Amino acid sequence: xxxxxxxxxxxxxxxxxxxxxxxxxxxxxxxxxxxxxxxxxxxxxxxxxxxxxxxxxxxxxxxxxxxxxxxxxxxxxxxxxxxxxxxxxxxxxxxxxxxxxxxxxxxxxxxxxxxxxxxxxxxxxxxxxxxxxxxxxxxxxxxxxxxxxxxxxxxxx
Numbered sequence: 168x169x170x171x172x173x174x175x176x177x178x179x180x181x182x183x184x185x186x187x188x189x190x191x192x193x194x195x196x197x198x199x200x201x202x203x204x205x206x207x208x209x210x211x212x213x214x215x216x217x218x219x220x221x222x223x224x225x226x227x228x229x230x231x232x233x234x235x236x237x238x239x240x241x242x243x244x245x246x247x248x249x250x251x252x253x254x255x256x257x258x259x260x261x262x263x264x265x266x267x268x269x270x271x272x273x274x275x276x277x278x279x280x281x282x283x284x285x286x287x288x289x290x291x292x293x294x295x296x297x298x299x300x301x302x303x304x305x306x307x308x309x310x311x312x313x314x315x316x317x318x319x320x321x322x323x324x
Contacts, residue, residue: 182278182286189307271318
C-alpha cells in the first residue's frame, strides 16, 4: 500500500515536470517577446484610443534598483575591512547543502494519458480542456525533452 502511494506520487511529479517543460519554455518566450513588441509601439502624442484597444505613455519617476553584485563591489571599495568579511559571509551561505529529489521513469515504462489528465485536472483544467491540450503539450514536451537527460531533480529543502 505504501509502495503504491509512493509510486503514484512519483508518477504525479514526473507528469507535472513534463507538463512544466513546454509551458515554462513558452512562458520564457512570451516574457522575452512582450518588451520587444512594447518598444516597437509608437503612441502618437502619448495617447491612442482605437476601436478595440487603447494605449498611453506616461513618464514615471522612481528609483532604479542597483544590482546586488554592483552594490557589494561598491561597498567593498568603500569599506575594505568589512568588504572582506561580507564576501566571506556570502561565500559561506552559497556553500550550504540542499537536498534534491532525483526522479525518472524505469527503463521501458511510460506515463499514461490518464496520468497526465489527472495532473491537468488537479491544476484546475476541466476534463474537456485537459483533453484538448493534451496532444499539443505532449508533442511540445517530446521535442524539448529529446535533448535532455531523462533523470530530473528538484530541490526539496
